[in-house]
């Protein structure tokens with residue numbers, strides 16, 4: 023595949039031109055790759071922005087992480103367990119102003135095109151009912167595509183969230199062998215996740231292959247809980263419209279609780295269940311994600327020996 027010679031540019035690997043050109047044939051660096059003639063600059067006062075709104079790769083993250091380290095939310099679960107659907111629903115609810123309360127209003131996003139790509143299938147279009155998002159391809163990527171959202175806090179400051187949408191194959195390989203060569207993306211997630219959503223797929227746990235699904239979950243839960251090492255982790259039941267045997271539910275809870283007894287639980291479904299609106303579970307889950315705080319550094323208190331702060335630690 024053609025690669026841009028610019029050291030920090032990964033065009034056209036479905037990512038941003040680091041010089042801000044939306045059309046690669048307008049980029050002076052890209053002409054070395056394609057030998058195309060660079061068109062003369064147009065008369066319009068076009069402003070170049072060094073991002074294109076698609077999901078971010080590792081080196082694009084500087085936009086978000088330069089100011090304050092963002093909170094990275096990772097969705098860990100097997101293939102087809104409803105991970106991408108969660109992100110798509112978050113985005114659609116956000117667009118309707120129904121994801122958060124007024125206390126935490128939406129501020130900005132660097133990846134609106136990436137969110138659109140995830141959510142577009144879930145929308146009603148004229149003559150076409152909504153569909154589920156396509157399977158997330160695993161490819162050769164070593165880190166997941168990141169989707170960004172910024173929210174304002176009650177004190178006026180901004181909180182940046184990054185959501186990692188990874189393919190289920192990564193986690194299945196990682197659960198079996200932590201060092202598997204093609205599980206690099208899953209290891210990246212384990213290293214960087216501030217919040218882990220561990221997915222229990224109710225449809226798989228009620229199907230004819232429920233035994234395999236349960237064993238796979240137990241293996242993945244063991245790995246994810248061990249790697250979380252005190253960071254936030256929640257058990258998220260997806261496809262909440264599907265009934266699962268109570269004995270199976272107990273086994274799934276046990277797999278998580280064996281390591282930590284205080285793991286919060288959420289149930290989400292794109293279908294309404296009786297009186298319960300489909301948005302309810304997603305809103306609850308998002309509210310929990312949003313109240314994540316970074317662990318603060320606890321500096322030891324010292325007794326001042328003099329008024330001058332310079333000599334605070336000096337000898338008496």
Ligand SMILES: Nc1nc2c(ncn2[C@@H]2O[C@H](COP(=O)(O)OP(=O)(O)OP(=O)(O)O)[C@@H](O)[C@H]2O)c(=O)[nH]1
Nearest residue numbers: 101102103104105106107154158189190261291292
């Ligand atoms: N019944 C029901 N099915 C759902 C729900 N959400 C998702 N699904 C089904 O689950 C399938 C997979 O959903 P995805 O969101 O693509 O799953 P994923 O975990 O991102 O899958 P990979 O990208 O392959 O790892 C969809 O195609 C739907 O058939 C739900 O709330 N209820």
Ligand SMILES: [Mg+2]
Nearest residue numbers: 105106157158
């Ligand atoms: Mg997916």
